[in-house]
Amino acid sequence: MNTPVEGFSKLSKAEKMDWIANQCTKDPEATKKLLERYWNPDPNVQKLHDEFIENTISNYYLPFAVAPNFLINGEFYAIPMAIEESSVVAAASKAAKFWLDKGGFKTTILGTEKVGQVHFMYNGDAQKLQAFFKKIHPILFSSVASITQNMEKRGGGINAIELRDCTDKIPGYYQLHCTFETLDAMGANFINSCLEQFAKTLKEKAKDHQDFSEGEKNIEVVMSILSNYVPNCLVRAEVECPVEKLVIKDISSEDFSQKFVQAVNIANVEPYRAVTHNKGIMNGIDAVVLATGNDFRAVEAGVHAYASKNGSYSSLTHAAIEDGIFKFWIEIPLALGTVGGLTSLHPLVKLALEILQNPSAKELMQIVAVAGLAQNFAAVKSLVTTGIQKGHMKMHLLNMLNQMGATESEKEQLVHYFKHETVTNASVKEALEKLQRS
DSSP: OOOOOSSGGGSOHHHHHHHHHHHHOSOHHHHHHHHHHTSOSSHHHHHHHHTTSSSOOSOOOOOEEEEEEEEETTEEEEEEEEOOSTTHHHHHHHHHHHHHTTTOBEEEEOOOOEEEEEEEEOOSOHHHHHHHHHHHHHHHHHHTHHHHHHHHHTTOEEEEEEEEEOTTTSTTEEEEEEEEEOTTBOOHHHHHHHHHHHHHHHHHHHHHOTTSOTTTTOOEEEEEEEESOOTTSEEEEEEEEEGGGOOBTTBOHHHHHHHHHHHHHHHHHOHHHHHHHHHHHHHHHHHHHHHTTOOHHHHHHHHHHHTTTTSSOOOSEEEEEETTEEEEEEEEEOOOOSBSGGGGTOHHHHHHHHHTTSOOHHHHHHHHHHHHHHHHHHHHHHHTTTOHHHHHHHHHHHHHHHHTTOOHHHHHHHHHHTTSSOOOHHHHHHHHHHHHHO
């Protein structure tokens, strides 16, 4: 039975492993051997990994793959992906190949603005607060000069600071809504440092402001934090070609294009479908975000908020047929970085960025958006033709055989057998048992 432990973080790595193994598992020795098996054999690399987070006892590996043949704005890319789900890399690769002779993918950066807010309470005269804000507006900028000077030298910094009255939502609630340009850095630490200084300056100046009454001087800062909702840090990726070039097996180009557009339109109006539709997009996006050392949780949160921006959750992608031209596109917010964080620390992250020719943050935004669009094209294409299970389950076949304890010889024979058979858990189990009996 697991019991509370004092000072766990102060224990050595070996002591942490012993405690977990003895307190939480049935076979402590097997547990310790398993944890040790996934250590990096290079002690320096393992030490680096140990220091990424707290209380580390081992490494949790995900497959690191590449999807080749992406033509983006006339340049070829092999896109690194870190993901555990079967068929994602294969689907992205097939979509890349499909569009290779049709002009490839085109991308456009629509904005790179990031957001942070100081949330505070003020229970006085709103007009007095507005006048106070106008007075301290330049002081807010100067108060962070030491923080912003290096970013400003590179062309970034603070874009704007705006006072927002949110008292219609919560009595007395206001915020400093701030926008930033952080260039190739994701910028979380930079933004949060600026916001915390804004909060300090706001409180200090309010205490000395002569037009405030005694009660009005007591501005209460609740919190200062960046936002992962970045609707103005936006990228567009698109493909298009004449309908007749959409050559798909067992379906006419016209029928395919019409069904494809209908499927995307359904995801635009039906939230139950939109969630799964967008999950498929994020299969591609998260895999690249993770491989390049970026924060996929932040990206997910911001993307799903954007999908709800019109009051109802809807598709991130759009499709249309105009004058005989099939068009498919995505506009998606992506706050990414190619410097800072893990980008200069994790060996595989550095390799992933090298494979992508060491992109800027803007270039990485475009690559990631393309990965999402490609993934969605492959998924919708399957849905309106053969169905999603045919391809997905075939890619999942080896996982199923491994779970069933198949030998290498049995796996080889059954992979060949299921090239022309339907893959289900029951059919694979039956085929394996039949093979083993024979």
